[in-house]
Amino acid sequence: MKPILSIDHLKKIYHTKRGEILAVDDFSYDLQKEQFVSIVGPSGCGKSTxxxxxxxxxxxxxxEISYDKNIRIGYMLQQDSLFEWLTILDNCLLGLKIEHGLNEESKQYVISLLEKYGLKEFIHSYPSNLSGGMRQRVALVRTLATKPDILLLDEPFSALDYQSRLAVSDDVFRIIKNEKKSAIMVTHDISEAISCSDTVIVLSSRPCKIKSIYPIELTDKKTPIENRKCKEFAKYYDKIWKDLDFHV
Amino acid sequence: MYSKEHQTYLKNIKRTNYLVLFFQLFIILFFIILWQFAADHELINTFISSSPKMVVKTLVSLHQANNLYQHIGITIWETFLSFSLGTLLGVIIATILWYKPFLSRVCDPYLTILNSLPKVALGPIIIIWAGAGMKSIIFMALLISVIITIINVYQGFMDTDPGKIRLLKSMKATKSQIYFHLILPNSFGTIISALKINVSMSLIGVIMGEFLVSKSGIGYLIMYGSQVFNLNLVITGVFILCIVAALMYYSVLYLEKFLLKNKK
Structure with missing residues (x-):
């Protein structure tokens, strides 16, 4: 099958006054349609880059980075970055306004997303009235509003406390699967990576290179929270942990 | 109905509020009575320190001479003009600096110097350039308020959360879209607080300007009073100024509340 996105020998050098830093070296990967890939690696290795x-x-x-020119990419950041002065609905319409794609139809689509994902009663509220988990869900709807084919998730849950983190990752996973999106998620949480994804890419420390790629095959694969109970979970966890070669 | 504890709690809050108000009034009344008492018993020389009664008398005679309101009106008008112009210009210039980081770096030392320079030192030059009239006064007040506005508002622009800017950039927003969707609304609070600073700055500028050139206004009254050694007039002028300053400050405060309410 033709990949939806292919990355070929990607390299990134940062230039600073003190010199240059090789952040990403020779990163290649083909993302398939509706695939959920997680990238884990030591902090500061250049995953987010x-x-x-x-x-x-x-x-x-x-x-080289190649994808069909009809493919749209949405980006979701660690912070929800909701605009405090806009209502939930207006926050979610932001992307459409920016690309001048706001019309009655696209607006209805966003409203339907909000309703579908349990935010109906908050449509006209302001972000300050929402919990961290709900805010992150709003951020996801905002990303989905422009109908992207690929979602890039940059540590999307790391600003949340552990309980909400589990709940929200479940939510987000469900939403992404529901909407049939492909996704690349960067995280430093090994269990999050295993429980959410079809494939986990482990990176080395800076400059980041691909160390190993694990297709995650769980018997009885369900939602991220359920997946943590699968018997293969511990095995993958152990392998990735060893790959990361973490020393205190 | 609240519980007994809560009622006492509310009562206590109320009592403290009354107490504060009481002492606020007490201080001013005590001061006025003491001043009058000292004047009546010739503990102070009323020729150089005036007295509350004389201030009232001067106020009445100014009122009868019918130009009291003209003086007040002119000062308020000048302050209003320089205040609005200063805010508007300040925000516009801050916007230009935000759009052009290179320009902002170039201008940085000049803004710093202009900000720390006592603008009254430019008074004589301003008079020569703009003439000895209202233009000079407004120019002076504008100079004082605009620099501080530029600096504050620009700082507000630059303090915008980089994560939000990244978000808009990931949506492929243009620079003006970032400005209108994010930077400007995000700096709303900063601009409002700049307004509060500006109203006092403009008044300072206007009074300074009136000291230097004018033929009317509260600053003129004070200056004229000191020149003819009529301390009653000087103190009356200061008294009027206190009231005008307070009124203008509270109107901006009210404006702020109004705008914030409409915002949400």
Whole structure:
């Protein structure tokens, strides 16, 4: 099957006054349609850089990124970055306004998303009235509003406490599967990566290179919370933990 | 109905509020009575320190001479003009600096110097350039308020959460879209607080300007009074100024409340 996105020998060098830093070296991966891929790696290794380059926030230094020109990419950040002065609905319409795609139809679509994902009664509330988990869900709807084909999730849950984190990752997973999106998630949480994804890519420390790729095959695969109970879970956890080679 | 504890709690809050108000009034009344008492018993020289009664008399005679309101009106008008112009210009210039980071770096030392320079030192130059009239006064007040506005508002623009900017950039927003969707509404609070600073700055500028050039206004009254050694007039002028300043400050405060309410 033709991949929806292919990254070929991606390289990124950061230039600073003190010198240059090789952040990403020779990263190649083909993302399939409706695939959920997680990238884990030591903190500061350059995981997020890959996502930034994919959505044009950063320039690549070398390599090829190719995807069909009809493919749209949505980006979801660690912070929900909701605008406090806009209602939940207006926050979610932001992307459409920016690309001048706001019309009655697209607005109805966003409202239907909000309703579908349990935010109906908050449509006209302000972000300050919402819990952290709900805010993150709003951020996801905001990302979905422009109908992207690929979602880039940059540590989307790390600003939340553990309980909400589990709940929200379940929510987000469900929403992404429901809407049949492909996703690349960057995280430093091994169990989150295993429980959500079809494939986990483990990166080495800076400059980040692909260390190993694990297709996650769980018997009885369900939602992220349920997946944590699968018997293969511990095995993958152990392998990835060893790969990360973490020393205190 | 609240519980007994809660009622006492509310009562206590109320009592403290009354107590504060009481002492606030007490201080001013005590001061006025003491002043009058000292004047009546010739403990102070009323020629140089005036007295509450004399201030009232001066107020009445100014009122009868019918130009009291003209003086007040002119000062308020000048302050209002320089206040609005200063805010508007300040926000516009801050916007330009935000759009052009290079320009902002170039201008940085000049803004710093202009900000720390006592603008009254430019008074003589301003008079020569703009003439000895209202233009000079407004120019002076504008100079004082605009620099501080630029600096504050620009700072507000720059303090915008980089995560939010990233978000808009990931949506492929243009620079003006980022400005209108994010930077400007996000800096609303900063602009409002700049308004509060500006109203006092403009008044300072206007009074300074009136000291230097004018033929009317509260600053003129005070200056004229000191020149003819009529301390009654000087103190009356200061008294009027206190009231005008307070009124203007509270109107901006009211405006702020109004705008914030409409915002949400």
């Amino acid at each position: 890959i996502l930034s380059i994919l959505c044009n926030l950063d320039q690549k230094s070398d390599g």
